[in-house]
Amino acid sequence: MEVGALGIIGAIVRFGIGAPPNCPQPRFLRCTTPPHMEESAAAASTSTVQSLDNGDGDGEGIQHPHPIRRRSPAAVHYVGPFQFRMETPDNTPRNILEKIVWDKDAQLSLMKERKPLVVLHKLLPQAPPVRDFLGALKESCNRTGMPALIAEVKKASPSRGILRENFDPVAIAQSYEENGAACLSVLTDEKYFQGSFENLHAIRSAGIKCPLLCKEFIIDAWQIYYARSKGADAILLIAAILPDSDIKYMIKICKILGLAALVEVHDEREMDRVLAIDGVNLIGINNRNLETFEVDISNTKRLLEGERGRIIAERDILVVGESGLFTPEDIAFVQNSGVKAVLVGESLIKQEDPGKAIAGLFGKDISLRT
Numbered sequence: 292m293e294v295g296a297l298g299i300i301g302a303i304v305r306f307g308i309g310a311p312p313n314c315p316q317p318r319f320l321r322c323t324t325p326p327h328m329e330e331s332a333a334a335a336s337t338s339t340v341q342s343l344d345n346g347d348g349d350g351e352g353i354q355h356p357h358p359i360r361r362r363s364p365a366a367v368h369y370v371g372p373f374q375f376r377m378e379t380p381d382n383t384p385r386n387i388l389e390k391i392v393w394d395k396d397a398q399l400s401l402m403k404e405r406k407p408l409v410v411l412h413k414l415l416p417q418a419p420p421v422r423d424f425l426g427a428l429k430e431s432c433n434r435t436g437m438p439a440l441i442a443e444v445k446k447a448s449p450s451r452g453i454l455r456e457n458f459d460p461v462a463i464a465q466s467y468e469e470n471g472a473a474c475l476s477v478l479t480d481e482k483y484f485q486g487s488f489e490n491l492h493a494i495r496s497a498g499i500k501c502p503l504l505c506k507e508f509i510i511d512a513w514q515i516y517y518a519r520s521k522g523a524d525a526i527l528l529i530a531a532i533l534p535d536s537d538i539k540y541m542i543k544i545c546k547i548l549g550l551a552a553l554v555e556v557h558d559e560r561e562m563d564r565v566l567a568i569d570g571v572n573l574i575g576i577n578n579r580n581l582e583t584f585e586v587d588i589s590n591t592k593r594l595l596e597g598e599r600g601r602i603i604a605e606r607d608i609l610v611v612g613e614s615g616l617f618t619p620e621d622i623a624f625v626q627n628s629g630v631k632a633v634l635v636g637e638s639l640i641k642q643e644d645p646g647k648a649i650a651g652l653f654g655k656d657i658s659l660r661t
């Protein structure tokens with residue numbers, strides 16, 4: 292029952308009430324330990340439950356500070372026969388990325404109930420064999436002398452709305468492949484990007500040879516197994532939403548499953564965190580700030596300058612320039628900054644034939660026909 296009376300709320304805020312049974316708990320990140328990972332995860336001390344900032348702003352309790360919080364449930368307050376939830380800064384998402392992650396958390400609980408990890412694990416032998424995502428990027432880059440293309444199958448986005456009304460994911464994927472894409476990225480988030488795991492599965496089942504990146508907001512190891520069961524060859528790990536320990540742990544799972552992990556960063560701080568993690572061989576620099584949607588392609592250049600660029604070259608890490616690439620000049624700009632691959636959605640998907648648009652974007656035909 293809703294209580295509109297500000298007076299009551301004011302009184303509660305002022306005087307407080309006894310903590311109800313489900314009062315907000317300290318926030319936790321939860322990461323499921325798959326059955327066969329238990330030992331190695333423990334051995335590597337990549338703990339499966341990490342505490343975050345306790346919220347008082349003094350940094351105490353921070354193990355892996357990052358700005359995206361997990362949802363803490365709104366406290367239910369009781370005033371006589373009334374019951375209501377109070378909106379507080381703790382249970383209201385601060386930006387779109389946080390909202391996406393909180394919604395994902397809720398959806399995931401349902402999906403995991405329907406298909407627990409032990410069940411999912413048993414389905415994996417039936418999944419199509421993994422393809423070499425990183426190898427395909429390197430091969431394409433060597434062949435064309437230009438950044439390899441990861442072309443994105445993307446119907447909509449929260450910043451741009453619907454990008455393409457007449458959306459046939461398999462036809463788009465085929466056209467991308469014929470016209471020189473090295474790999475494909477398939478959005479699977481339904482609520483904000485109108486993607487689906489069915490699209491990923493359909494593309495994989497249609498005989499597409501390009502390795503597939505499952506473009507998802509991964510916050511739980513369960514999703515990696517699910518992506519593999521639907522035919523993914525690579526997954527995305529977004530540094531802005533994952534603590535270092537989860538990134539390390541998830542990279543290990545990817546290794547076991549033979550998947551490539553594209554670790555996405557947006558700023559220097561995230562880049563430095565990721566460079567401190569062993570086993571990272573594929574980094575994406577997102578030119579779009581996922582919290583504000585601002586796009587600036589010079590972000591790619593900035594993050595590859597100086598010491599960071601040197602470390603990346605020394606370790607032979609392949610870097611992908613992501614988002615906001617529209618012209619051959621944009622491609623040349625990120626190539627000169629040091630990327631060996633680009634991830635492109637909007638500028639291709641909006642064209643009548645997204646595959647044919649590739650030659651326009653690169654300023655030349657990069658298909659195998661040449």
Ligand SMILES: O=P(O)(O)OC[C@@H](O)[C@@H](O)c1c[nH]c2ccccc12
Nearest residue numbers: 577613614615616634635636637638
């Ligand atoms: O459509 P664009 O501007 O070409 O961007 C593609 C891709 O980089 C973008 O979709 C993306 C990059 N990282 C993400 C993380 C989640 C969702 C989407 C993304």
